[in-house]
Amino acid sequence: MCLSHDVLDEAYRQYQQELVDAGLLLPSGVPGVYGLSGLFEGIIEAFERYVTRMGAHLTPEVVRFPPLLSRDSYLRTDHIETFPDLMGSVHSFVGKEKDHLKLVQKKEAGEGWAESLTPTDVMLVPAACYPLYPTMANSTLPDEGRVVDLRAFVFRHEPSPDPARMQIFRQREYVMLGTAEQAPAHRDYWLKRGEEMLTALGLDVKPVVANDPFFGRGGRVMAATQKEQALKYELVAPIASTEKLTAISSSNCHLDHFGREFNIKTADGQPAHTACIGFGLERITLALLKKHGFDPNAWPVDVRSLLEL
Template sequence: MNTMTDTAALAAAAQAAEAPSFRDELLAAGLLIDTGENGLYGRSQIFEDVVDRLNVAITHLGADQQPELLRFPPAMRRTDFEDSEYLKSFPNLAGTIHSFCGNDMGHQRLLRALDDAMTERDDDRSDDWMAQQKPTRVVLTPAACYPIYPVMARRGPLPAGGRTIDVLSYCFRHEPSLDPGRMQMFRQREYVRLGNAEQVMAFRQMWIERGSLLIDLLQLPVEVDLANDPFFGRGGKIVADSQRAQALKFELLIPVADPRGKTACLSFNYHMEHFGAIWKIECEDGAIAHTGCVGFGMERITLALFRHHGLDVNAWPDDVRALLWGDTQARVAHGMETMRTASDDTEHDSGERV
């Protein structure tokens, strides 16, 4: 037994346990505001400024695609949500919206139950008053792209070139955690592609390259990985394995709060005909449309910047500050041109070797 080594390991573990977590540092700096509920935070002016400037960079990254810009509230029709089959895969993450729909007697019962609940501490409070609540016709949006598909279906067949949509929304997932990278309410910025299989696959590959470029310009460490969603239940592993086998989902992973792991900050998804079949979205030739999307986790990318460049934005690397607070359009355009040149050179070299 190496007593010195064991003692040092125990001391290091104790020090790590006492050290403030990244979440603690963010709260102490006032960048995130504690609401008393895990995974539910306020955001400071500085935090929101970074999010806004990231959005500008993402807009310039996709401007040449001439996307249609659509914005929805963070809620969607319950019937559309039911049709999406989200509950089949992620019932544990879904959030429904309930409201009081009763009469005077029901209101009195609610008030009595509420009075009883308020005599207890927060963690011990009864939820009996919620027995007077009924489900409404809307639910919280689980992913920014979900409201798009029924809207596209109502427009009729897609044009020959398909459609590209730019969407941004707050989303909800019931996943309370002390990890600030795993919020219950967060924003997703997405570009969504609807068309035939070739159009959607080309779109996804393009955005894997452009997403990687953005993270490179932000000077963040990144890893691209084949991924799968956290499908619920005993059959979830089978579905997840199938998703990986078909290479339907890739993620850009960046270390954020957990030093032992990495957080998915961007995802690149190919849905095949799933949403096209559900909502009967057709291509110009009558075939069922394929869909895909690239999703930017706005809070997660922002957190990654604070994690790797420090909590003082004025001390961030000059090139990062110039990208976000300088001529963003020119810097993004230069990065994309450099990327295209490198790709052309690679293809040229490959052709010469053949």
């Protein structure tokens, strides 16, 4: 179905206002950047524990990274070639007192002070698994591969009135590094398990073949290629709109893209393949609030029980 932007924007604004009025989202003045209430955060925490329980049988390695990535590592991910418009680069002031004075004068005059800043050694993390690969560079995987449990705030520069399209949000992931057979098997397993997990919470999810929002016209070739190869699936559900569904999780194969770049090898010396399931924690919470209402005490008993609320 083709919806006009106006109709969709209205649906987004309306649902965002409901969330703000209920105190669940605290607006920051910037589209897509919110504070979250204790109730909202409590649902995220409960869902995370659910993910932990559902992945425990894989005995994943647990690693947590800050939402920053070294600039050098960032450049090795091809993100700048594929998603330049989404990146977040951290800049700071590097200068002497005179430069500082000029900076403050510019600020007070309402001029472009940010142009005087200098890029630091770090970038904002665009996907939860990006900081992992550099730490595994030049390594050889065990026969069974490695499964890693990750969670991080990730940044994407895409301001939007859609409360589900946040500029900074959390991804919880199970990443698999293994052979050309192990990685897609992980993806397929988690696509099904993820669908079952979310369906059990009462969400109307369905898997769809998807593509990443690659930049520009060249990006259309990449998107078409990604779809033709069915590398990315999203689990979509209604949030602000029942017609335009929102991806709340995705399960993807990266082929040997990261294995080659970071020289991660399988036990038999081939470039490692990687794959992941990513749960969008804020979006899943929004989908639950939309489906079951703003009061978790009134949610269906089986959903409360699964989330141990």
